[in-house]
Amino acid sequence: MPDINYLNELVIQVRRDILRQVHKVNSGHPGGSLGCTEFFVALFQVLMDRNEGFDMDGKGEDVFFLSNGHISPVYYSVLARSGYFPVDELNTFRLINSRLQGHPTTHEGLPGVRIASGSLGQGLSVSVGAAQTKKLNNDPHLVYTLCGDGELQEGQNWEAIMYAAGNKVDNLIVTVDYNGQQIDGSTDTVLPLGNLKGKFEAFGWDVLEIPNGNDIEAIIKTMQEAKSRTGKGKPVVVLMHTVMGNGVDFMMHTHAWHGKAPNDEQLEIGLAQNPETLGDY
Amino acid sequence: MKKYTDTGKKDTRSGFGAGLTELGKTHPDVVALCADLTGSLKMDEFKANHPERFFQVGIAEANMMGIAAGMTIGGKIPFTGTFANFSTGRVYDQIRQSIAYSHKNVKICASHAGVTLGEDGATHQILEDIGLMKMLPGMTVINTCDFNQTKAATLAIADHHGPVYLRFGRPKVANFTPEDQQFEIGKAVHLQEGSDVTLVATGHLVWEALLAAESLNEQGISAEVINIHTIKPLDNKAILDSVKKTGCVVTAEEHNYLGGLGESVARVLSQNYPSPQEFVATNDTFGESGTPAQLMEKYGLNADAIVKAAHKVIARK
Numbered sequence: 001m002p003d004i005n006y007l008n009e010l011v012i013q014v015r016r017d018i019l020r021q022v023h024k025v026n027s028g029h030p031g032g033s034l035g036c037t038e039f040f041v042a043l044f045q046v047l048m049d050r051n052e053g054f055d056m057d058g059k060g061e062d063v064f065f066l067s068n069g070h071i072s073p074v075y076y077s078v079l080a081r082s083g084y085f086p087v088d089e090l091n092t093f094r095l096i097n098s099r100l101q102g103h104p105t106t107h108e109g110l111p112g113v114r115i116a117s118g119s120l121g122q123g124l125s126v127s128v129g130a131a132q133t134k135k136l137n138n139d140p141h142l143v144y145t146l147c148g149d150g151e152l153q154e155g156q157n158w159e160a161i162m163y164a165a166g167n168k169v170d171n172l173i174v175t176v177d178y179n180g181q182q183i184d185g186s187t188d189t190v191l192p193l194g195n196l197k198g199k200f201e202a203f204g205w206d207v208l209e210i211p212n213g214n215d216i217e218a219i220i221k222t223m224q225e226a227k228s229r230t231g232k233g234k235p236v237v238v239l240m241h242t243v244m245g246n247g248v249d250f251m252m253h254t255h256a257w258h259g260k261a262p263n264d265e266q267l268e269i270g271l272a273q274n275p276e277t278l279g280d281y
Numbered sequence: 282m283k284k285y286t287d288t289g290k291k292d293t294r295s296g297f298g299a300g301l302t303e304l305g306k307t308h309p310d311v312v313a314l315c316a317d318l319t320g321s322l323k324m325d326e327f328k329a330n331h332p333e334r335f336f337q338v339g340i341a342e343a344n345m346m347g348i349a350a351g352m353t354i355g356g357k358i359p360f361t362g363t364f365a366n367f368s369t370g371r372v373y374d375q376i377r378q379s380i381a382y383s384h385k386n387v388k389i390c391a392s393h394a395g396v397t398l399g400e401d402g403a404t405h406q407i408l409e410d411i412g413l414m415k416m417l418p419g420m421t422v423i424n425t426c427d428f429n430q431t432k433a434a435t436l437a438i439a440d441h442h443g444p445v446y447l448r449f450g451r452p453k454v455a456n457f458t459p460e461d462q463q464f465e466i467g468k469a470v471h472l473q474e475g476s477d478v479t480l481v482a483t484g485h486l487v488w489e490a491l492l493a494a495e496s497l498n499e500q501g502i503s504a505e506v507i508n509i510h511t512i513k514p515l516d517n518k519a520i521l522d523s524v525k526k527t528g529c530v531v532t533a534e535e536h537n538y539l540g541g542l543g544e545s546v547a548r549v550l551s552q553n554y555p556s557p558q559e560f561v562a563t564n565d566t567f568g569e570s571g572t573p574a575q576l577m578e579k580y581g582l583n584a585d586a587i588v589k590a591a592h593k594v595i596a597r598k
Binding site: 059065105106115119121124128131133134136156162163166167 | 344379
């Protein structure tokens with residue numbers, strides 16, 4: 001495992017990447033991206049057992065699916081900084097002829113991406129399918145998925161949640177980005193999620209929580225615990241309480257920056273709060 | 282005229298089931314998923330032979346499409362089975378994003394298409410599915426005409442890499458395709474040579490087109506009959522070669538005339554060889570309850586309707 005100082009430096013660098021990507025094209029989704037930065041760094045640098053290079057079939061390695069595809073800036077930054085494609089390519093985010101589409105896709109052949117996402121609610125089903133193929137292939141590796149909390153308003157998720165428990169898909173760890181925010185406001189005001197832990201438990205899942213989902217050490221510890229709970233007949237979900245916009249003070253604790261880019265001045269403030277560590281692209 | 286013999290009426294869905302059973306033995310990577318319609322889709326034998334490769338997803342078609350997309354990652358070839366209505370309209374966005382845009386090797390196998398589903402009525406009789414599926418970039422769209430062709434198509438799509446929509450139906454219809462005829466995706470089957478009119482048909486309307494050609498022949502009209510089992514990619518050459526000879530065409534399908542085979546043929550002709558065309562198809566309407574034969578008669582989807590359309594189109598030459 002890389003040392004914690006390096007991970008913290010990478011987190012700050014990824015935040016810079018997120019801000020700079022969305023600023024350049026004046027579009028994209030910084031809020032949720034910043035909220036999940038620590039998770040992505042932990043997942044790709046510590047938690048997942050990954051092969052060198054990229055193979056769509058992902059045999060003999062852990063695979064990851066991003067269901068809430070709009071947080072592509074953090075996904076692209078961490079993929080690039082984990083060696084899937086050149087970091088400089090982050091310069092092409094959302095530009096014409098880029099592999100870094102607004103929402104992630106396999107269509108342009110970007111290494112690291114195994115499914116298109118953006119239309120919400122579909123990633124969990126895809127992950128369940130990939131997990132079942134791993135079982136058919138006698139591949140002991142795991143499938144990881146990240147879903148948004150607001151995304152759980154999509155009914156397809158609950159079909160997948162029911163199916164995964166009923167079919168003992170226990171090589172799957174789903175993490176929910178539980179930031180309580182969505183485009184139109186807080187999840188409580190738009191459509192309350194209610195007792196999410198109780199809902200997953202009632203559906204037959206093993207549920208863990210990360211009270212501070214922006215503490216990378218806490219993420220690693222709980223996700224390691226989640227790994228130890230796989231293979232026991234139940235799918236595992238981790239409710240990760242995050243702060244939308246984490247690391248940029250004026251973006252925190254609000255849905256306002258869900259899908260809005262900072263202007264020049266705001267970018268400078270955000271970058272000043274996250275001084276360059278590993279080098280900008 | 283060539284003589285075609287009905288070797289005994291069979292349902293096309295049973296052709297799918299027979300094909301899937303065979304694939305179970307020959308293709309270890311083929312997996313099957315079903316949304317609570319195993320018997321209707323004739324998937325029981327595959328399920329019995331390969332319980333570990335059969336996935337009952339319950340009444341949750343959106344989840345089924347997502348799971349199928351995910352299963353391709355790691356090399357499986359998923360065949361999903363449910364009614365055409367629930368295979369397309371109900372799950373369009375799942376197919377669009379997780380399967381078509383993601384270019385996943387999923388075979389969407391859809392039974393009970395069209396009005397011949399019968400008594401269950403319009404809620405279950407989709408007449409828009411060909412249009413929905415052919416508009417998806419990269420999607421192959423196939424509508425087979427009888428038991429043997431459906432079985433052959435089921436085998437063929439397993440060896441084709443990419444998403445496929447395979448459409449078939451419930452009623453027992455004439456089985457006339459030779460059992461050993463290879464199924465070539467995108468290659469039309471010439472059934473009759475003719476010089477006065479081209480009849481281009483798909484699915485259950487192919488047999489009706491053959492019957493229509495016999496009637497027309499008795500009236501001194503020479504009809505060419507082409508079986509278009511693959512609506513996308515369309516065999517443009519077969520259509521153009523025939524229409525250049527006959528000068529007019531009737532298209533016939535158990536589908537809305539908007540978005541179906543007829544429109545695809547019209548596009549090919551308008552771009553290459555503008556010619557009179559008549560459409561045997563449903564006229565922008567929903568279906569209703571009734572027996573398949575009653576519905577085909579009421580909605581103008583049989584040999585009589587094709588004969589009338591042929592007279593009309595020849596008069597327009």
